[in-house]
Amino acid sequence: MDERYMRLALQLAESARGQTSPNPLVGAVVVKHGEIVGFGAHLKAGEPHAEVHALRMAGEKAEGSTVYVTLEPCSHYGRTPPCADLLIENKVKRVVVATTDPNPLVAGKGIEKLKRAGIDVTVGVLKEEADALNEMFFHYISTKVPYVTLKYAMSLDGKIATKTRESKWITSEEARRDVHRERRMHDAIVVGVGTILADDPSLTVRFGHEGKQPIRVVLDTHLRTPLHANIVTDRVAPTWIVVGHHVTEEQMKPYEQAGVRMIRMNENKIDVPSLLLELGKRNVMSIFVEGGAQVHGSFLRSRSVQQVIAYIAPMLIGGDEAPSAIGGEGFGRMIDALRLQVKHVEMIGPDIKIVAKG
Numbered sequence: 525m526d527e528r529y530m531r532l533a534l535q536l537a538e539s540a541r542g543q544t545s546p547n548p549l550v551g552a553v554v555v556k557h558g559e560i561v562g563f564g565a566h567l568k569a570g571e572p573h574a575e576v577h578a579l580r581m582a583g584e585k586a587e588g589s590t591v592y593v594t595l596e597p598c599s600h601y602g603r604t605p606p607c608a609d610l611l612i613e614n615k616v617k618r619v620v621v622a623t624t625d626p627n628p629l630v631a632g633k634g635i636e637k638l639k640r641a642g643i644d645v646t647v648g649v650l651k652e653e654a655d656a657l658n659e660m661f662f663h664y665i666s667t668k669v670p671y672v673t674l675k676y677a678m679s680l681d682g683k684i685a686t687k688t689r690e691s692k693w694i695t696s697e698e699a700r701r702d703v704h705r706e707r708r709m710h711d712a713i714v715v716g717v718g719t720i721l722a723d724d725p726s727l728t729v730r731f732g733h734e735g736k737q738p739i740r741v742v743l744d745t746h747l748r749t750p751l752h753a754n755i756v757t758d759r760v761a762p763t764w765i766v767v768g769h770h771v772t773e774e775q776m777k778p779y780e781q782a783g784v785r786m787i788r789m790n791e792n793k794i795d796v797p798s799l800l801l802e803l804g805k806r807n808v809m810s811i812f813v814e815g816g817a818q819v820h821g822s823f824l825r826s827r828s829v830q831q832v833i834a835y836i837a838p839m840l841i842g843g844d845e846a847p848s849a850i851g852g853e854g855f856g857r858m859i860d861a862l863r864l865q866v867k868h869v870e871m872i873g874p875d876i877k878i879v880a881k882g
């Protein structure tokens with residue numbers, strides 16, 4: 525029975541996907557005498573937690589109830605009061621927790637508090653599902669740098685464009701729509717200025733997956749992004765441009781006036797670990813790196829890759845000069861190659877989608 529209610533709590537949590545950053549997805553269900561008397565999900569950082577919504581809906585029925593929650597109830601004062609205290613005040617009889625919260629502020633303290641107050645606590649119901657739900661949050665809260673997804677679309681022979689740099693289109697309309705769904709799962713989309721100059725992309729979530737638009741981050745050491753680029757002028761989503769230390773205030777001014785947020789690194793280059801620290805400091809919990817090959821190469825070099833999403837089209841492009849999905853220096857020895865595990869393979873229209881994780 526516990527699994528049935530926890531599954532509902534997990535579904536509730538998932539419904540807020542893409543809205544809660546930098547907080548986790550959390551769902552809660554209140555059950556009394558075999559009846560659901562309240563439920564809720566955390567919808568937005570800074571707003572009430574899932575338990576608050578669920579207990580509010582339950583009212584007096586919360587007393588003597590069993591509460592199912594997908595993440596250990598918080599026990600600290602963040603932007604909202606601790607849920608563990610609220611559960612105790614509501615005289616809840618039993619709390620079923622799917623997984624503990626690795627946030628150093630919580631990590632086991634919430635469960636301790638509940639037990640000390642005499643509440644019967646069960647931990648680990650559907651733990652696998654609950655951990656998968658928040659893998660990005662867990663990565664971010666324990667490393668303070670964003671969870672990194674590399675995405676590329678390539679031909680069967682691994683090319684992302686022809687030797688004359690033509691790339692429209694390699695994958696099908698359906699595959700390109702699927703990219704928008706994956707974009708939406710991330711706080712930011714990252715591309716190199718090469719992609720801006722080649723494609724003038726909008727880097728927005730469209731095709732019915734609209735919701736909170738991810739931040740568009742351009743890695744542009746020498747500030748070569750044109751002021752008339754879509755991502756500067758369309759104001760559909762936030763745009764951040766990362767530049768080297770040598771770029772001056774007056775060079776950045778026109779971009780800031782156009783509403784672009786400028787991030788100037790401490791060196792005349794953008795190295796990935798420093799970039800990730802800067803993004804992590806600005807509460808970016810997950811990034812969707814869309815290329816090009818050089819950018820992918822720099823993320824691979826620093827082994828800062830948690831997930832790869834590859835779309836493969838059944839076509840052959842060939843040519844030594846045609847760029848492959850990941851450029852840069854690469855590894856000289858097989859032992860250094862980044863080994864992943866294939867988690868998911870599916871056909872999308874005529875194309876193959878492969879998801880692999882570190």
Ligand SMILES: Nc1c(/N=C/[C@H](O)[C@H](O)[C@H](O)COP(=O)(O)O)[nH]c(=O)[nH]c1=O
Nearest residue numbers: 677691693694695723725726727728814
């Ligand atoms: N060339 C291909 C891609 N090309 C991806 C480009 O690098 C760039 O991310 C997109 O053009 C941005 O599009 P938007 O303006 O945001 O809709 N991506 C794909 O999935 N398949 C391909 O065939």
Ligand SMILES: Nc1c(N[C@@H]2O[C@H](COP(=O)(O)O)[C@@H](O)[C@H]2O)[nH]c(=O)[nH]c1=O
Nearest residue numbers: 550566573574597598602603604607627
């Ligand atoms: N969203 C959520 C929790 N989130 C936990 O609390 C932290 C955010 O606290 P605050 O800044 O007050 O919103 C977050 O980092 C995570 O550890 N906890 C819960 O009991 N239920 C919830 O629904």
Ligand SMILES: [Zn+2]
Nearest residue numbers: 573598606607
């Ligand atoms: Zn809480």
